[in-house]
Amino acid sequence: MSAVPQSAPLVRPFVLNPGVRKLAIRIGTGILLLALWEGLVTWLAPSYVARPSGVARVLPRVVSSAEFRSDAKVTVVSVFEGLGIGVVLGVVVGLTMGRLRDVDALLRFYVSSFFAMPLIALVPVMTLWFGYTGTVRLVIVSFGAFLPVCLNVYDGTRKLPAQYVEVADSYHARWWNVWFGIALPASLPYLLAGFRLAAGRALVAAVIAEYLVSLKGLGYFILYDSRTFHQNEAAVAVIALALLGVAINSAAGFATRRLLPWYRPS
Amino acid sequence: MTRHDDGVTLPAAPSAGRIEIDGLAKRFGPLSVFEDINLTIGEREIVSIVGPSGCGKTTMLRCIDGLVKPDGGEVRIDGQRVTTPPRGVAVVFQHFGLFPWKTVFENVAYGLRLSGVPKKQIEASVLRHIELVGLAGFEKAYPYQLSGGMQQRTGLARALATEPQVLLMDEPFASIDAQTREILQFELLRIWESRPTSMVFVTHSIEEAVLMGDRVVVLRGRPSSIHEVIETGLPRPRTREVLSSPRFNEVREHVWSTLMQEAEQAERELQESR
Ligand SMILES: Nc1ncnc2c1ncn2[C@@H]1O[C@H](COP(=O)(O)OP(=O)(O)OP(=O)(O)O)[C@@H](O)[C@H]1O
Numbered sequence: 001m002s003a004v005p006q007s008a009p010l011v012r013p014f015v016l017n018p019g020v021r022k023l024a025i026r027i028g029t030g031i032l033l034l035a036l037w038e039g040l041v042t043w044l045a046p047s048y049v050a051r052p053s054g055v056a057r058v059l060p061r062v063v064s065s066a067e068f069r070s071d072a073k074v075t076v077v078s079v080f081e082g083l084g085i086g087v088v089l090g091v092v093v094g095l096t097m098g099r100l101r102d103v104d105a106l107l108r109f110y111v112s113s114f115f116a117m118p119l120i121a122l123v124p125v126m127t128l129w130f131g132y133t134g135t136v137r138l139v140i141v142s143f144g145a146f147l148p149v150c151l152n153v154y155d156g157t158r159k160l161p162a163q164y165v166e167v168a169d170s171y172h173a174r175w176w177n178v179w180f181g182i183a184l185p186a187s188l189p190y191l192l193a194g195f196r197l198a199a200g201r202a203l204v205a206a207v208i209a210e211y212l213v214s215l216k217g218l219g220y221f222i223l224y225d226s227r228t229f230h231q232n233e234a235a236v237a238v239i240a241l242a243l244l245g246v247a248i249n250s251a252a253g254f255a256t257r258r259l260l261p262w263y264r265p266s
Numbered sequence: 267m268t269r270h271d272d273g274v275t276l277p278a279a280p281s282a283g284r285i286e287i288d289g290l291a292k293r294f295g296p297l298s299v300f301e302d303i304n305l306t307i308g309e310r311e312i313v314s315i316v317g318p319s320g321c322g323k324t325t326m327l328r329c330i331d332g333l334v335k336p337d338g339g340e341v342r343i344d345g346q347r348v349t350t351p352p353r354g355v356a357v358v359f360q361h362f363g364l365f366p367w368k369t370v371f372e373n374v375a376y377g378l379r380l381s382g383v384p385k386k387q388i389e390a391s392v393l394r395h396i397e398l399v400g401l402a403g404f405e406k407a408y409p410y411q412l413s414g415g416m417q418q419r420t421g422l423a424r425a426l427a428t429e430p431q432v433l434l435m436d437e438p439f440a441s442i443d444a445q446t447r448e449i450l451q452f453e454l455l456r457i458w459e460s461r462p463t464s465m466v467f468v469t470h471s472i473e474e475a476v477l478m479g480d481r482v483v484v485l486r487g488r489p490s491s492i493h494e495v496i497e498t499g500l501p502r503p504r505t506r507e508v509l510s511s512p513r514f515n516e517v518r519e520h521v522w523s524t525l526m527q528e529a530e531q532a533e534r535e536l537q538e539s540r
């Protein structure tokens with residue numbers, strides 16, 4: 001037994017545990033913001049402008065309407081399809097660029113340039129190629145998701161410690177063992193960071209494509225309802241898009257914890 | 267497999283040469299790392315290699331494993347010229363070389379998986395080797411959860427699991443604390459006794475070189491070459507008593523003075539050039 005004197009336990013009856021406290025603060029801020037929104041709109045804006053009480057009033061009707069549901073489905077499906085295509089292509093091209101110097105020299109400049117450019121600028125051009133169809137949305141979403149994944153996987157592959165490759169070589173690894181068995185898992189943290197960027201970009205791309213090409217979907221739902229003075233209804237769709245973004249990000253966070261139990265960001 | 271737990275066996279006779287290094291030379295651009303290395307290592311022999319940092323010990327091991335192409339001479343293993351990593355040769359790396367996304371089990375299984383060994387067989391062999399290096403119970407741990415000593419036990423198990431005839435050890439215990447290192451040295455010796463192989467043991471530590479080796483090769487000079495090959499003449503199996511034997515001290519002093527001569531000479535040259 002040590003002879004260190006023990007101080008009396010501190011009694012702090014009014015302190016909540018940190019998790020509950022954080023949640024309380026978050027909810028409090030939300031209520032404050034909603035109240036501010038409601039107050040400002042009531043005080044300053046015309047009656048058709050969306051406000052929390054109005055959104056709450058139309059919410060059940062909108063959410064249960066067949067139109068909203070089918071629009072939401074179209075957008076969600078195209079975002080997931082585009083993300084899927086973008087991630088697979090991004091991984092393959094990123095790995096290839098990272099492992100093969102010639103392909104790096106050939107492609108990197110263009111991939112980085114497209115990444116820096118606002119992709120939306122391409123939508124009008126694409127309507128010339130694909131018509132005013134959902135294909136435009138799928139292409140722009142896929143491309144938007146492809147770029148950050150590709151660049152991140154490239155980065156991860158370039159930073160692959162040479163010692164891993166040496167170990168693989170000493171155990172007779174073939175090139176595909178090195179690419180998919182070593183370079184890819186070592187780049188997983190980069191891939192998941194790229195995926196978060198990709199999800200954000202995919203959502204933006206889908207909505208803007210719907211605006212510009214007048215495609216059925218949540219984006220067009222917002223556009224149409226806003227223009228016909230159904231702003232409360234439009235706000236429901238905005239909230240749905242926000243929730244989709246949050247959901248994808250949480251899924252990515254969950255995947256990070258599940259797939260990377262070994263990962264220790266230093 | 268024979269165990270030599272009982273009594274003292276004679277030092278392994280360098281019988282047929284398993285590894286033959288013949289006029290080996292390596293350069294990186296203008297830098298000539300080593301020249302004219304000639305060495306034959308027997309089937310059940312441990313040869314230690316000591317030399318100052320940067321003298322090309324790692325590069326030499328890479329040449330023996332066919333990871334690096336020499337610029338002169340050749341390496342033959344069982345009479346076959348080495349051009350790519352040969353079967354039956356395994357390396358234990360100074361940096362451990364564990365994959366952080368794999369558990370201990372998966373890391374140890376790596377070599378067997380790549381060779382397409384059936385799953386059942388892999389599992390049995392991996393568990394046996396994890397046990398052999400004293401890591402039973404840590405199969406599902408990730409490298410970051412292990413101490414340096416345990417990580418290198420994993421590296422050793424991965425190499426042993428492929429049941430190599432040749433083991434190349436590149437300063438395997440250099441970054442491990444002194445007490446753990448001593449434990450690992452004797453465990454490695456114990457494992458080697460139970461299944462003797464050809465072993466090239468590269469180290470910075472003179473004590474370690476003498477303790478492990480049947481012969482100690484001293485590299486010196488720039489470019490480096492073999493300055494001296496010393497027969498340790500110590501009995502096997504090697505136990506802690508070896509460390510306090512007169513012969514051990516004699517060999518250690520000899521290697522030490524040989525290496526110091528070079529260090530002093532290098533210092534003198536440095537002073538003259540100023
Ligand atoms: N791939 C490479 N390209 C250029 N130079 C290299 C390369 N690998 C090693 N060298 C150089 O060759 C020399 C020998 O390196 P090596 O790693 O073999 O030495 P070492 O004896 O293992 O050193 P240490 O005891 O520090 O591990 C060093 O000067 C090193 O800088």
Ligand SMILES: [Mg+2]
Pocket residue numbers: 323324325360436437
């Ligand atoms: Mg070295």
